[in-house]
Amino acid sequence: MKNVLVIGSTGQIGSELTRKLRREISGGQVVAGYIPGAEPKGDLLAGGPAEIADVRDAARLAAVVDQYQIDTIYNLAALLSAVAEKKPLLAWDIQMNGLLNILEVAREKKVAVFTPSSIGSFGPETPRIDTPQDTIQRPRSMYGVTKVATELLSDYYFHKYGVDTRSVRFPGLISHVTLPGGGTTDYAVEVYYAAVKGETFVCPIAPGTYMDMMYMPDALKAAVEIMEADPARLIHRNSFNIASMSFDPEMLFAKIRETIPSLQVCYEVDPVRQAIAESWPDRMDDSCARAEWDWKPSYDLDAMTTDMIAHLKERFGK
Ligand code: SER
Secondary structure, eight states, X not given: OOSEEEETTTSTTHHHHHHHHHHHOOSSOEEEEEOTTSOOOHHHHHTSOEEEOOTTOHHHHHHHHHHHTOOEEEEOOOOOHHHHHHSHHHHHIIIIIHHHHHHHHHHHHTOEEEOOEEGGGOOTTSOSEEEOSSOOOOOOSHHHHHHHHHHHHHHHHHHHHOOOEEXXXXXXXXXXXXXXXXXXXXXXXXXXXXXXXXOOEEEOSOTTOOEEEEEHHHHHHHHHXXXXXXXXXXSOOSXXXXXXXXXXXXXXXXXXXXXXXXXXXXXXXXXXXXXXXHTSOSEEOOHHHHXXXXXXXXXXXXXXHHHHHHHHHHHTTO
16 A cells, blocks of 8 residues: 545545544555535645545546556445445445446555445344354445445455455544444444443443444554555455454443443433344354464453543543
8 A cells, every 4th residue: 555545535434534544654645535515624634635526426536546656445435234224225325336337446556445334234034143254235325335345346346356445344434533424233332422421321232232343443454454464364354253242232331330420321222223233243253363474452341442532531521
């Protein structure tokens, strides 16, 4: 990786990945790709080039790739699961037509591509405990449909054209930097904010609903390491299960209360998010990622909670 384009650079993952790559890549450029209305600001804008890069505009993508001699694209443009249920056609347009545009540019210009998949690529028939790397993927949400299709199309471009596509299936991602928007796992971020601000948290997910989760530094590490992995060792490509922790709302609230005992919670279960959550794995088996590119997470629920609360207390002056 030398010259990198991050599409969706102001989003939940992109805002942190762009900064990390700029810190870590020497002798190249990291371009912050964005869409009008979601412009980079502050250090994200000052820290390097920024260009409009809408995945639905293939000509524009090709021009940015040429201008900066891009060799790697991180394609992080997506509608999350609950929003995608409200706008399924838009989700398809961004996630599938957008991906096709990126893969075509990548084929023509020999660019490596990372497009994340997700726990959302699984469905109700998938084994929920120790979900295998290769298993049944019959999701019922539009988000999940686009994620499975993303995996297949990315593998297709690798096998047919040799495009260097690689990716991981992210669990729900938790961070104190940029809020997610409209995902099923968002509750596990929002409760930390409520706890630190002293607000009652209204939980849309029912007690007893376990999902795979991950702290953002581990997710970013995975996104970088998979693209730097030795291709000769990769048996799989799109996409690898990666895991670090699994919990239900009660377990998370109990952990936060060890530091903030005053946390108040009530439940107002959202049927759309709840149905999606129940169809996702409780705990993925990530042994292939560990074997093929030495994946190893650093944060468990304890370490994440300590770090999240410390950062949010500092941010909100608590
Ligand atoms: N965090 C995503 C969502 O909840 C899943 O990948 O939609």
